[in-house]
Structure formats: C-alpha cells, structure tokens
Amino acid sequence: MKIKSSSVIVHVQSDKCSIKIFVDMSAVSCLLTEDQFLCSICLDVFTDPVTIPCGHNFCKTCITEHWDINVPCQCPNCKGVFNMKPELQVNTFISEMAAQFRQSAQQEASSSSTYSGLKKKTWLFLLVCLMCVFISWMVSEQKKHDFVALKEEYEEKKIEQWKTGPEILQMIQKEIKHSMELSKEDTDRQILTAVKESFERSQAELIETIKEKQKTTEKLAEGFNNDVKQEISELKKRSTEVEQFYKAQLEKLSEQIMKLLPESDLKRVQQYEVDVTLDPDTAHPRLILSDDRKQVHDSDVRKNLPDNPERYETHVFVLAKQSFSSRRFYYEVQVKGKTAWLFGAARESINRKGKITLRPQDGYWTIWLGNDNEYYALDDPKVGVFVDYEEGLVSFYDVDAEALIYSFTGCSFTEKLYPFFSPCLNDGGKNSAPLIISPVSH
CATH class of the missing domain: 2.60.120.920 (SPRY domain)
Incomplete structure (x- = not known):
C-alpha cells in the first residue's frame, strides 16, 4: 500500500486476482477550513498572499489596489492606519498552503466524477477484490499471520463463505471502514508534520528576515544619529561665531554711537x-x-x-x-x-x-x-x-x-x-x- 498527499493506491496480486485500487482521500477532514485561505477583499483563495504589519493577509494585487484608492494606508479588517505605506513581500508559507488547498479541492472534484462513473453490475466483483485488499493489508500489518495457511483455510471454506455472502459483505465493509480510519489518521499525522515543518521553516525565515531588517534599521538610525550630532556641532560652532560677530559689531556700534553723542559736561x-x-x-x-x-x-x-x-x-x-x-x-x-x-x-x-x-x-x-x-x-x-x-x-x-x-x-x-x-x-x-x-x- 502506497500513500500520497491526498490519495491511497493499493496493489494486490495473487494466482487468481491482480488489481490496483485508487482511493480518494479528499474526503478526509482537513485541519484548515476554506475560509482561512480566502482574501477578505476579492473573497477568493489567496493569490500571491502578503502579510501587512497588523497581521492580516490579503492578495498582493488586492491590497495594493485598495491602498491606491484609499489614503492613508489602512487595514480593511482591523482599520489599523500606517503612517508609511508598508513594503509588501509575498508570504511564501501562506502561498504554499493556499496552493495545496487549491490542488486538494481540484483532486476532490476529479475523484468524485471517477466514482460516479462505476457501473453498478460490477459491485460484487469490486467487493470481492476489496476483500483481497483487506487480506493483503492484514498480512503486511500483522506479520504473525501465515498468508499460505490463510489461503488454504479460505479454499476449504469457500463454499460456506459464498453461502453466507451478506455476512462477508458486512465484514468487508467493517474492515474497509477501519482501514480508512487508519489511513485517515496516518494522513492527518503526515499533514500535521508537514504543516509544522513548513511553519517552523517559514517562521525561522521570517525571524531571520526581521533580524536583518532590524540590523538595517539600526544602521540607518546610527547613521542618522551621527548626522544629527554633526549638524548640532556645526550649529553650535556657527552660534559661537555669530555671537562673537554680534558682540564685535555691538562694540563697534557703541563706539560709533558714543562718538555721535554730545560729550558729557564732566568729560568736557x-x-x-x-x-x-x-x-x-x-x-x-x-x-x-x-x-x-x-x-x-x-x-x-x-x-x-x-x-x-x-x-x-x-x-x-x-x-x-x-x-x-x-x-x-x-x-x-x-x-x-x-x-x-x-x-x-x-x-x-x-x-x-x-x-x-x-x-x-x-x-x-x-x-x-x-x-x-x-x-x-x-x-x-x-x-x-x-x-x-x-x-x-x-x-x-x-x-x-x-x-x-x-x-x-x-x-x-x-x-x-x-x-x-x-x-x-x-x-x-x-x-x-x-x-x-x-x-x-x-
């Protein structure tokens, strides 16, 4: 039995029967709902999703056009306002999740049409083959059973089993249901593992990106601070020069005024x-x-x-x-x-x-x-x-x-x-x- 992201392929071969069965796993309940992958502006699955500073996600084209029309820049969901227009970068993690969701939805539609095309007259043959699938799966999961002995026992009691067909069908249905549950659990486990690994990888990349931006911001701030210090120093220097010039001019002016004023009687x-x-x-x-x-x-x-x-x-x-x-x-x-x-x-x-x-x-x-x-x-x-x-x-x-x-x-x-x-x-x-x-x- 081979498991892929959204399907199960079962291959069983014996002296009298050889068949491959495709089981669509899109019916397995997903951990994430469709609403979580929809843009609140276009109401469709994300295309090139971006995350703005307040934490909400939108299609890059949708939020860009929204901000081109609405000034100042404001989040359509929480109404948060940004003094400067944020720089938009595609969120690779959300983009990958949206793509997987879109592919899963397409496969679900395809598998549904495949099942609807099966002919009703082959149902008995399909059930018999599914029983073979079940036997093969039981052999691979439980190695203590001897497949040869099980086959001989099956040949000896074949006439009796055919006589009790309805009971066999019920057993097959029960085992198929159990097999589907096990497959669902394994698929859910793999999905969780993949989501966790992808999230951790995206989170690490996001943290590294934030750190790089912080370093860049610190360098810019340091450069700006140095420029301000230099400007203050130059202003102080100019202020001192202006003050000295003012005092010199004031002294000259006072001397000229004193020369113009009539001499006091005492001085005379x-x-x-x-x-x-x-x-x-x-x-x-x-x-x-x-x-x-x-x-x-x-x-x-x-x-x-x-x-x-x-x-x-x-x-x-x-x-x-x-x-x-x-x-x-x-x-x-x-x-x-x-x-x-x-x-x-x-x-x-x-x-x-x-x-x-x-x-x-x-x-x-x-x-x-x-x-x-x-x-x-x-x-x-x-x-x-x-x-x-x-x-x-x-x-x-x-x-x-x-x-x-x-x-x-x-x-x-x-x-x-x-x-x-x-x-x-x-x-x-x-x-x-x-x-x-x-x-x-x-």
Missing part, C-alpha cells in the same frame, strides 16, 4: 585737569601730609611748627602749592571711607588765623560733608572740582555718576585762586581715612 571739564599737590607751609600743625603731597589726614596731635603767615592756625585746613589767576582748572578728590570732609577753592588773601567763615564773601567756595550723614552736597567716592576763572564759575561733580552736584556762578575773581582742602577732625579714629588728590580716569 576733565580736559582741564591740573597737577595739584599740598603745600606743607599752609597746613595746620595737626595735619599729616604724605611724602608725595597727595594725601592728608588729622593726627589728633598738634606738632610744634613755625607760625608763619601762610599757615592755618585754628582750623585743620591746607592749601595747594599751585595757584591760578587767568585760566580753567580741574582736579579730583577721593573721599572713600570718610565721615567728614571739606574742599573747593580759596582766594589768596583769605584769613588764615582765628575763626574762619567758609563763604564766597570771605573768599571760600567749598563743598562739605559732616557728621557722617549731614550732606551739603553728596557723599561720593570721588568728587571733581572745576574752576573757570574768566566765567566766574566753581562747579562740583559726582565723578562716578558723571553728574553735576552744585555750581557757584556769577563769581568775581580778581586775585589768585588756590585749591583748598580739609580732612576734618579724626573723631577718635572714625574719620581717619585721608583725603586723596587722585588722577583723572579718562
């Missing part, structure tokens, strides 16, 4: 800066002058100095060595850390002995700070003094703010003017910081 008078030093012959005996004659402070101790006419006797005042009688002059004094100070300009003939009143009528044009927070003007780190002899002007400036503090105008100068200074009393060390004649910072 600072150009008349003069070198001023203190005159020790005019300093009160308690005052200490630095070696460079640029600083002065109160020592709380009265030194024994000659009482010459130029020296202040009662107040801790001192004049500059330089005098001015027909020009403009400007100097700056640093007052940082002091709680009281006094300076400005004084004419040559001022009173230097006894009680002195600091007012223009008596020849003093000054600005002062007293008791730490009682301002006549302002307490600033640096104060500028400008004198315009011809215009009769004495002005005081807040150097840091470039702002005018106060101006004496309409003055009448007829004699020499001296820069005038007083660090005020030491006040137990609270006002020990010196007055400092400082250079102008342009």
Whole structure:
C-alpha cells in the first residue's frame, strides 16, 4: 500500500486476482477550513498572499489596489492606519498552503466524477477484490499471520463463505471502514508534520528576515544619529561665531554711537585737569601730609611748627602749592571711607588765623560733608572740582555718576585762586581715612 498527499493506491496480486485500487482521500477532514485561505477583499483563495504589519493577509494585487484608492494606508479588517505605506513581500508559507488547498479541492472534484462513473453490475466483483485488499493489508500489518495457511483455510471454506455472502459483505465493509480510519489518521499525522515543518521553516525565515531588517534599521538610525550630532556641532560652532560677530559689531556700534553723542559736561571739564599737590607751609600743625603731597589726614596731635603767615592756625585746613589767576582748572578728590570732609577753592588773601567763615564773601567756595550723614552736597567716592576763572564759575561733580552736584556762578575773581582742602577732625579714629588728590580716569 502506497500513500500520497491526498490519495491511497493499493496493489494486490495473487494466482487468481491482480488489481490496483485508487482511493480518494479528499474526503478526509482537513485541519484548515476554506475560509482561512480566502482574501477578505476579492473573497477568493489567496493569490500571491502578503502579510501587512497588523497581521492580516490579503492578495498582493488586492491590497495594493485598495491602498491606491484609499489614503492613508489602512487595514480593511482591523482599520489599523500606517503612517508609511508598508513594503509588501509575498508570504511564501501562506502561498504554499493556499496552493495545496487549491490542488486538494481540484483532486476532490476529479475523484468524485471517477466514482460516479462505476457501473453498478460490477459491485460484487469490486467487493470481492476489496476483500483481497483487506487480506493483503492484514498480512503486511500483522506479520504473525501465515498468508499460505490463510489461503488454504479460505479454499476449504469457500463454499460456506459464498453461502453466507451478506455476512462477508458486512465484514468487508467493517474492515474497509477501519482501514480508512487508519489511513485517515496516518494522513492527518503526515499533514500535521508537514504543516509544522513548513511553519517552523517559514517562521525561522521570517525571524531571520526581521533580524536583518532590524540590523538595517539600526544602521540607518546610527547613521542618522551621527548626522544629527554633526549638524548640532556645526550649529553650535556657527552660534559661537555669530555671537562673537554680534558682540564685535555691538562694540563697534557703541563706539560709533558714543562718538555721535554730545560729550558729557564732566568729560568736557576733565580736559582741564591740573597737577595739584599740598603745600606743607599752609597746613595746620595737626595735619599729616604724605611724602608725595597727595594725601592728608588729622593726627589728633598738634606738632610744634613755625607760625608763619601762610599757615592755618585754628582750623585743620591746607592749601595747594599751585595757584591760578587767568585760566580753567580741574582736579579730583577721593573721599572713600570718610565721615567728614571739606574742599573747593580759596582766594589768596583769605584769613588764615582765628575763626574762619567758609563763604564766597570771605573768599571760600567749598563743598562739605559732616557728621557722617549731614550732606551739603553728596557723599561720593570721588568728587571733581572745576574752576573757570574768566566765567566766574566753581562747579562740583559726582565723578562716578558723571553728574553735576552744585555750581557757584556769577563769581568775581580778581586775585589768585588756590585749591583748598580739609580732612576734618579724626573723631577718635572714625574719620581717619585721608583725603586723596587722585588722577583723572579718562
């Protein structure tokens, strides 16, 4: 007995009988139904089946035409939407299964027509031959039986068996049914094995394909990531260059704007800066002058100095060595850390002995700070003094703010003017910081 995918061929030969019988196995129940091989678009058996990302299967032509008409790409079954049109590859496993199903259906139709053509008058002969088939099959499956002995026994009882024909037919039908069941089980087992092997092979191929696509995707992603990093690096470099260029242009623009703007009043008078030093012959005996004659402070101790006419006797005042009688002059004094100070300009003939009143009528044009927070003007780190002899002007400036503090105008100068200074009393060390004649910072 030889078994093929969808049929059984039985060959029996003896001294009196030799026959080949074709048994169609399409009647054997199939593990897969027809619906599983039908495309849900054309409702026919798959042709070039493809599997889309959501897992559903369609004919390649059907799903392609469906997506050409419907945008975006959407699964006709689950309505899943794909942002990019999936790449379609024929699913070889489903294609092979569909082809086997189609062939099985064709063979089923062919075998049905063959059986319908048998003539009714040969039924008895066919039954007898089928009995021979059964005997031959029993011999091949059960080797313990002796075919020769069975034949002799059959010859001896042949007349009796012919007499009980209906019983023999029933036995033959029963054995044929059992044989068909065994064949069906063997066929189903082979189908399961073939399906399993085909599925495992297709699954392994699918996994390998997915791995290859994953590797390709990773390479593409790595390349894209490197491109993005390079682009970011170039953008940062460009950003730095742009920022540097912007700063340089801003500085140039600021310089140009400053050139176009009118010069501040302080900048204008600072150009008349003069070198001023203190005159020790005019300093009160308690005052200490630095070696460079640029600083002065109160020592709380009265030194024994000659009482010459130029020296202040009662107040801790001192004049500059330089005098001015027909020009403009400007100097700056640093007052940082002091709680009281006094300076400005004084004419040559001022009173230097006894009680002195600091007012223009008596020849003093000054600005002062007293008791730490009682301002006549302002307490600033640096104060500028400008004198315009011809215009009769004495002005005081807040150097840091470039702002005018106060101006004496309409003055009448007829004699020499001296820069005038007083660090005020030491006040137990609270006002020990010196007055400092400082250079102008342009």
